[in-house]
Amino acid sequence: MAELDLQGLLAEVAREMEPHRGEGAVADYIPPLARVDPRRFGMAIITCDGRAAEVGDAWMPFSIQSISKVFTLTMALEKHGEALWRRVGREPSGSRFNSIVQLEAEKGVPRNPFINAGAIVVTDAVLSERRPDEAIAEIRDFFRKLADNDTIDIDREVAEQEAATGFRNFSLANFMKGFGNIHAAVEDSLHTYFNQCAIRITCRQLARAGLFLANGGVDPIRGERITSAERVRRINAIMLTCGHYDASGEFAFQVGLPGKSGVGGGILAIVPGHAAIAVWSPGLNEAGNSQVGTLALEKLVRRTDWNVFD
Numbered sequence: 661m662a663e664l665d666l667q668g669l670l671a672e673v674a675r676e677m678e679p680h681r682g683e684g685a686v687a688d689y690i691p692p693l694a695r696v697d698p699r700r701f702g703m704a705i706i707t708c709d710g711r712a713a714e715v716g717d718a719w720m721p722f723s724i725q726s727i728s729k730v731f732t733l734t735m736a737l738e739k740h741g742e743a744l745w746r747r748v749g750r751e752p753s754g755s756r757f758n759s760i761v762q763l764e765a766e767k768g769v770p771r772n773p774f775i776n777a778g779a780i781v782v783t784d785a786v787l788s789e790r791r792p793d794e795a796i797a798e799i800r801d802f803f804r805k806l807a808d809n810d811t812i813d814i815d816r817e818v819a820e821q822e823a824a825t826g827f828r829n830f831s832l833a834n835f836m837k838g839f840g841n842i843h844a845a846v847e848d849s850l851h852t853y854f855n856q857c858a859i860r861i862t863c864r865q866l867a868r869a870g871l872f873l874a875n876g877g878v879d880p881i882r883g884e885r886i887t888s889a890e891r892v893r894r895i896n897a898i899m900l901t902c903g904h905y906d907a908s909g910e911f912a913f914q915v916g917l918p919g920k921s922g923v924g925g926g927i928l929a930i931v932p933g934h935a936a937i938a939v940w941s942p943g944l945n946e947a948g949n950s951q952v953g954t955l956a957l958e959k960l961v962r963r964t965d966w967n968v969f970d
């Protein structure tokens with residue numbers, strides 16, 4: 661790794677992305693996402709030995725959206741251990757991120773923790789018996805600690821508008837409540853979920869926050885264990901198989917790394933044993949994943965041996 665020129669690598673990838681900037685469709689279900697400039701592009705890498713590089717808009721906060729699901733999964737596993745798997749599966753869904761179709765046949769137990777239904781169950785498990793505000797602060801503080809940055813916060817406008825327009829998420833949560841798989845009041849679980857999705861974060865902060873996933877559960881910079889090596893192996897496995905919804909197979913094929921996307925246009929990708937990478941470009945492909953972000957990761961992986969299948 662020491663021989664890799666990270667900054668040069670990112671500069672080359674950014675150059676290659678230049679003709680693609682603006683591709684894809686920015687999420688438009690709420691105004692604060694719809695008004696983001698589609699030409700934005702940022703990328704950041706941090707390695708387990710503490711080297712970091714970034715390019716473009718890596719300093720600029722964006723809406724974390726579904727990437728938050730990786731972190732709440734970590735929290736829920738720490739709180740509930742293996743019992744969590746009675747409430748949510750770990751099988752790819754082959755369906756869109758907000759699909760309801762499998763839930764009835766599967767008795768309110770969502771396929772995996774990264775589709776919306778599964779993430780709402782996981783957030784309900786993080787919430788446990790507490791007030792939503794406590795859980796929201798705990799989630800925010802987890803990001804602040806992992807990213808080593810106390811400025812990370814929740815975009816209230818995004819959180820409010822997620823709630824005002826989140827009819828499908830309300831349907832999913834109510835449906836699962838009918839099967840007894842949402843324990844708190846539906847409004848409380850969703851309020852917590854909408855706030856976790858509304859966290860504003862930069863590529864630089866996101867890569868730093870995800871670094872423990874590249875290093876067997878230990879944050880290598882502060883030397884603190886966040887979760888066990890076994891859990892990290894499993895979280896990475898679910899990122900690889902489910903992190904991009906019904907395009908997870910395609911992402912594994914093109915990029916070959918565990919990754920998690922969000923409709924804000926961000927992707928967190930993990931190179932086990934080596935590095936965490938965050939990329940942001942707001943235009944989404946058909947499956948709701950960053951189009952240019954995915955392409956940038958593909959180019960980056962081609963220039964390195966960073967592929968879990970090599």
Ligand code: GLN
Nearest residue numbers: 725726757776857922923
């Ligand atoms: N807030 C979005 C939702 O719940 C998150 C979806 C996503 O990023 N894929 O619908």
